[in-house]
Amino acid sequence: MVTAVTNLGRSGLSDWLVQRVTALVLLAYTLFIVGVVFFGPQLGFAEWKALFTQTWVRIFSMAAILSIAANAWIVLWSLTTDYLTERLMGAKATPLRLLAQAFIAIVLFTYVVWGIQILWGNHG
Amino acid sequence: MLQVSLYRYNPETDNTPYMQEVQLDTGGKDLMVLDVLELLKGSDPSLTFRRSCREGVCGSDGLNINGKNGLACITPVSEAMKGGNKLILRPLPGLPVIRDLIVDMGQFYKQYEKVRPFLINDTPAPAIERLQSPEERAKLDGLYECILCACCSTACPSFWWNPDRFIGPSGLLQAYRFLVDSRDTATEERLADLDDPFSVFRCHGIQNCVNVCPKGLNPTRAIGHIRNMLLKRAS
Numbered sequence: 404m405v406t407a408v409t410n411l412g413r414s415g416l417s418d419w420l421v422q423r424v425t426a427l428v429l430l431a432y433t434l435f436i437v438g439v440v441f442f443g444p445q446l447g448f449a450e451w452k453a454l455f456t457q458t459w460v461r462i463f464s465m466a467a468i469l470s471i472a473a474n475a476w477i478v479l480w481s482l483t484t485d486y487l488t489e490r491l492m493g494a495k496a497t498p499l500r501l502l503a504q505a506f507i508a509i510v511l512f513t514y515v516v517w518g519i520q521i522l523w524g525n526h527g
Numbered sequence: 528m529l530q531v532s533l534y535r536y537n538p539e540t541d542n543t544p545y546m547q548e549v550q551l552d553t554g555g556k557d558l559m560v561l562d563v564l565e566l567l568k569g570s571d572p573s574l575t576f577r578r579s580c581r582e583g584v585c586g587s588d589g590l591n592i593n594g595k596n597g598l599a600c601i602t603p604v605s606e607a608m609k610g611g612n613k614l615i616l617r618p619l620p621g622l623p624v625i626r627d628l629i630v631d632m633g634q635f636y637k638q639y640e641k642v643r644p645f646l647i648n649d650t651p652a653p654a655i656e657r658l659q660s661p662e663e664r665a666k667l668d669g670l671y672e673c674i675l676c677a678c679c680s681t682a683c684p685s686f687w688w689n690p691d692r693f694i695g696p697s698g699l700l701q702a703y704r705f706l707v708d709s710r711d712t713a714t715e716e717r718l719a720d721l722d723d724p725f726s727v728f729r730c731h732g733i734q735n736c737v738n739v740c741p742k743g744l745n746p747t748r749a750i751g752h753i754r755n756m757l758l759k760r761a762s
Contacts, residue, residue, distance in 0.1 A: 405723045416757050416761055486688065
């Protein structure tokens with residue numbers, strides 16, 4: 404058994420499952436947005452705003468944002484542990500990998516908080 | 528005349544590996560790649576490669592032939608070149624080269640060892656043998672035929688990047704062969720050993736392994752079965 408502490412769920416199985424479930428959420432959200440933009444009534448600022456004042460749309464959007472964050476973390480964690488390794492780069496790989504992972508984590512955390520602000524913030 | 532491009536490397540005399548261009552008169556015949564190597568070795572005895580049974584059973588002569596892994600003894604030159612004009616022979620990718628076409632298989636065998644490729648049964652041994660129904664035995668088809676030639680694992684990018692942590696398609700095919708064997712009682716321990724982010728889950732299902740397996744086996748499917756067993760166990 405190989406150990407890892409930086410992956411999302413500590414287990415390969417949970418990461419695998421989360422990746423698939425979040426992909427389904429993102430598929431559903433993409434279909435929803437495509438449907439609204441291309442097949443719904445004429446969209447203006449008022450209609451767009453009305454759509455996003457509904458709680459279920461906000462929850463659905465938040466689920467999509469969290470799904471992006473989780474999915475992206477799993478994929479980018481995989482990438483960093485594929486290419487930024489001691490086997491390929493020597494001793495500098497571990498600090499570089501942790502730095503890259505910290506950067507990715509900060510970006511994803513920012514997206515989530517920003518998403519909350521956009522969806523529930525006071526826009527006047 | 529057959530144009531052959533050969534990967535050559537002798538660590539005692541060469542600083543770096545190089546490709547050697549040679550020509551061979553095949554007399555217009557469609558030879559197997561191993562025959563070509565034998566003929567070339569006739570004129571240059573320093574050319575080094577592994578071989579044994581010459582009929583696709585022992586798994587010794589796995590090579591990268593015109594970019595695709597396969598067994599030299601059962602790959603016809605015409606099939607390898609697919610209308611091209613040159614036969615290009617390199618060692619299996621991803622493993623350290625010892626000399627010319629010979630690679631160090633240590634890492635590959637280490638992963639094989641990890642899956643404990645033997646029956647474990649903690650019940651008292653019967654007087655004659657442990658019986659299996661024809662249906663139980665049928666589950667081993669498509670698994671037991673693996674000859675450990677390493678064509679699949681060395682075609683797998685996940686194995687290239689993490690040969691020390693990802694078991695690889697060959698090892699996982701073997702792991703499933705013992706997980707599904709009705710005579711084995713260590714299923715739980717075997718699954719527990721595999722339940723981490725690397726051993727199984729570095730497989731991203733690109734199926735290079737299926738594409739190159741000279742025995743026509745499907746490691747990706749076996750890995751899917753292991754994943755389902757892990758999921759069943761944990762949910």
